[in-house]
Amino acid sequence: MMRPRLRQFLALCAIAGGLAACSSGPLPGEAQSPPKPDLQFVDLQGFDRDLGSSLGAPLAKVDVAFYDRISPNALPERLQRWMAAVEKGGGTVKVVPPKPSVGTRSPMLLISAITSLWSASNMAKEMSANAQFKAAQAYDVDVLLKLDDRGDSVVDKVVFVKRQK
Numbered sequence: 001m002m003r004p005r006l007r008q009f010l011a012l013c014a015i016a017g018g019l020a021a022c023s024s025g026p027l028p029g030e031a032q033s034p035p036k037p038d039l040q041f042v043d044l045q046g047f048d049r050d051l052g053s054s055l056g057a058p059l060a061k062v063d064v065a066f067y068d069r070i071s072p073n074a075l076p077e078r079l080q081r082w083m084a085a086v087e088k089g090g091g092t093v094k095v096v097p098p099k100p101s102v103g104t105r106s107p108m109l110l111i112s113a114i115t116s117l118w119s120a121s122n123m124a125k126e127m128s129a130n131a132q133f134k135a136a137q138a139y140d141v142d143v144l145l146k147l148d149d150r151g152d153s154v155v156d157k158v159v160f161v162k163r164q165k
Contacts, residue, residue, distance in 0.1 A: 038063045041158075043076050048132060051082060055135035055160060062139075062160040070155040072145060079158060082136050089137020091163060098147045098156075138163060 033050045035057030041047060041064050054062045064079070072095065075083075083093050139160040146156040 085133035
């Protein structure tokens with residue numbers, strides 16, 4: 001059984017043009033998350049709310065770290081949508097390679113990771129209708145890589161840096 005406030009909210013969304021028109025804000029009774037300069041990526045809608053809140057605030061940069069080991073070739077689709085929004089707004093997505101070490105693996109692996117990092121064309125179309133990504137259009141993104149204990153390049157963190165006007 002649906003709660004009465006949720007039913008009212010959904011009815012208002014339908015009047016406003018569907019659920020997509022209401023998807024950028026919290027549900028009734030749900031607290032708006034305060035902007036944070038440091039976030040941990042979790043592949044849930046709550047991450048989108050937190051990142052949108054942080055990018056919409058006057059923060060110079062927002063760092064997104066990961067709980068798991070992430071290959072640059074396998075960035076989560078949820079994060080790729082945000083990066084597509086950055087490019088749609090005229091920003092750049094830059095990959096920062098790890099600092100070289102004595103036991104670095106083949107440079108061809110790193111080049112492969114950089115060139116096939118992600119494809120934003122379809123995602124840019126998909127997310128263009130979603131207002132929650134608008135705040136990302138004022139940022140650039142640095143994807144910082146590091147070498148893990150096995151010598152593989154992995155994503156250390158993704159940094160959204162506010163562009164100077």
